[in-house]
Amino acid sequence: MSDTGIGRExxxxxxxxxxxVTVPAGHGRAFEARVGDHxxxxxxxxAQVGDFVVFNADDLVEVLDTARTRSGLTPMxxxxxxxxxxxxxxxxxxxxxxxxxxxxxxxxxxKVITDTVGVHDLLFAPCDxxxxxxxxxxxxxxxxxxxxxTEALAPYGIRSWQIPAPxxxxxxxxxxxxxxxxxxxxxxxxxxxxxxxxxxxxxxALSSCPMDxxxxxxxxxxxLRLTVRRGWR
Amino acid sequence: xxxxxxxxxxxxxxxxxxxxxxRTGEHLIVTDVDGQQIGDLVAFNLDxxxxxxxxxxxxxxxxxxxxxxxxxxxxxWREPILELVEDTVRIHDLLFPPCDPKRYAVTxxxxxxxxxxxxxTEALAPYGITMWQVPQPLNLFQNTPVLADGRLGSGVSPSRAGGHVTFRAxxxxxxAVSSCPMDxxxxxxxMITDLKLTVRA
Numbered sequence: 561m562s563d564t565g566i567g568r569e570x571x572x573x574x575x576x577x578x579x580x581v582t583v584p585a586g587h588g589r590a591f592e593a594r595v596g597d598h599x600x601x602x603x604x605x606x607a608q609v610g611d612f613v614v615f616n617a618d619d620l621v622e623v624l625d626t627a628r629t630r631s632g633l634t635p636m637x638x639x640x641x642x643x644x645x646x647x648x649x650x651x652x653x654x655x656x657x658x659x660x661x662x663x664x665x666x667x668x669x670x671k672v673i674t675d676t677v678g679v680h681d682l683l684f685a686p687c688d689x690x691x692x693x694x695x696x697x698x699x700x701x702x703x704x705x706x707x708x709x710t711e712a713l714a715p716y717g718i719r720s721w722q723i724p725a726p727x728x729x730x731x732x733x734x735x736x737x738x739x740x741x742x743x744x745x746x747x748x749x750x751x752x753x754x755x756x757x758x759x760x761x762x763x764x765a766l767s768s769c770p771m772d773x774x775x776x777x778x779x780x781x782x783x784l785r786l787t788v789r790r791g792w793r
Numbered sequence: 794x795x796x797x798x799x800x801x802x803x804x805x806x807x808x809x810x811x812x813x814x815x816r817t818g819e820h821l822i823v824t825d826v827d828g829q830q831i832g833d834l835v836a837f838n839l840d841x842x843x844x845x846x847x848x849x850x851x852x853x854x855x856x857x858x859x860x861x862x863x864x865x866x867x868x869x870w871r872e873p874i875l876e877l878v879e880d881t882v883r884i885h886d887l888l889f890p891p892c893d894p895k896r897y898a899v900t901x902x903x904x905x906x907x908x909x910x911x912x913x914t915e916a917l918a919p920y921g922i923t924m925w926q927v928p929q930p931l932n933l934f935q936n937t938p939v940l941a942d943g944r945l946g947s948g949v950s951p952s953r954a955g956g957h958v959t960f961r962a963x964x965x966x967x968x969a970v971s972s973c974p975m976d977x978x979x980x981x982x983x984m985i986t987d988l989k990l991t992v993r994a
Contacts, residue, residue: 627848627890627929630945649900651945653888664925666895683888684853690871695854721869725849735939739859741852 574598574673574755575789583610583784586770588708590715592617593758593788598673601729601766602753602785607746607778609771611686611705611726614661614669614764615718622760623724624669626682628662629655653735655680655727660759664724669762674755677748681728683741687771696773708767716763728769729754731776745778797994805832805988808974810912812920813990814839815962820878823970824957824989825934829950829982831973833891833909833930836874836966837922844868844964846875848887848929858887858939865963866931874966879959882952886932888945892975901977912971920967933958935973935980949979 575598582604583589588611593599601610616622632649655661661670686705692698710720730748733741766786771777797820805811807830815821823832838844847869852858854867862880865873891909898904914924934956936948972988975981 621925625890627888631889652943653939653945654943666893666899683849683858685847685849685871688871691854694871719843721843735858735943737941739857739939741856741858743856 575792578788578790580787583766583768583786585768585781585783586703588712588765588767590712590765591786591788593762597758598789599756600753600787603730603748605782606750608782609731609746609769609776610729610784611767612729613726614762617761617763622663622665625662625664626725628666630682633660633662668759670756673757676752677730679732679747681731681733684728686726703770705767705769709765712765743774745775799991799993801992803990805970805972807972807985807987808907810916810971812916812967812969814967815992816965819962820959820993821968822957822959822991825952826989827986828954830986831935831950831981832933832988833971834933835930836968839965839967844870845928852887873963875960878961882934882956884936884951886935886937889932891930907974909971909973913969916969949982
């Protein structure tokens with residue numbers, strides 16, 4: 561049983577553990593999930609961002625799409641004035657419990673089931689070698705989420721340029737009124753987690769973001785836990 | 794500002810797409826001919842089609858959602874690919890995907906409606922680029938600001954007839970632009986009109 565506060569009662573809610581891996585600090589790991597499985601990302605020590613991507617395992621051309629997720633997957637009709645109904649989407653730059661996460665083909669890939677943090681990012685790219693070199697003037701190599709995700713997904717034949725913009729779980733980079741993007745320390749605490757339900761058969765990966773030159777990880781890179789549970793009732 | 798000789802010009806017909814090539818150092822001008830018309834812009838490096846104009850890297854290299862004059866726009870390899878050198882409108886969107894067939898079919902019950910994804914795909918077909926390679930565009934003249942609660946606003950394009958932006962190409966690119974066919978919201982002022990693409994020296 562995991563030591564993260566997710567106990568036996570969650571076997572009913574989210575099913576039995578079918579895979580569980582600790583993503584080492586600053587590295588990446590892949591996972592597979594079937595329709596209906598729950599994918600749980602746990603921040604073991606707190607303030608650790610995870611870059612999370614998914615591909616449709618049955619058709620790797622279909623990938624997570626944060627842009628279509630922001631623009632709203634589920635249409636809702638709103639009566640804007642008596643007798644006049646217009647269609648809207650629940651657009652948002654944030655992720656909420658109950659939201660469906662869209663693919664590039666505007667299909668639902670994931671649903672957010674539970675979230676003990678409530679602060680995630682749908683706007684940023686994975687950090688990459690050039691970010692450290694060109695923006696942070698870091699000399700020499702630096703671990704980065706793009707390489708982590710690419711390494712983790714290499715066994716599936718996925719190339720780096722196919723890696724989509726991730727859901728940056730636990731990342732606290734909200735847009736400001738002047739249009740800039742703030743870079744703040746993650747507010748997640750040790751044992752915090754987010755639970756997604758797979759709505760497709762998925763191949764995915766999670767990177768423990770190695771960014772130690774900005775405040776996002778509170779200057780300390782730590783491991784994450786990636787759990788897949790199956791057979792909930 | 795960009796007074797260089799016009800080398801190529803193509804009209805993007807209302808609700809359709811078109812492509813134009815720009816060599817490194819040349820200038821691409823996108824003009825809103827009649828006003829209030831959104832243009833979805835994508836660009837691919839012609840020397841390596843695995844590199845394209847990337848709104849995600851542009852946002853996360855600039856740490857901004859709004860463009861400013863002089864900004865370099867980045868590719869998915871986080872290399873500068875376009876530079877914004879002139880902008881008479883100053884309202885653009887870096888957050889929305891192109892409108893696509895499913896959006897019109899599912900939400901509006903209008904299967905077969907023209908849409909930006911198909912427009913861009915058609916325009917890029919001669920370059921061997923397929924629908925699922927079309928990235929999130931820069932939505933020129935689109936007025937969809939982030940609201941205080943994180944929702945995305947849906948304002949009318951503020952662009953007027955003749956409004957335009959000019960980019961300097963920092964790589965050899967093919968640019969495709971779709972005249973956004975969205976006529977079911979006020980986004981395009983309820984009227985879909987032409988755009989013009991000009992490449993100058």
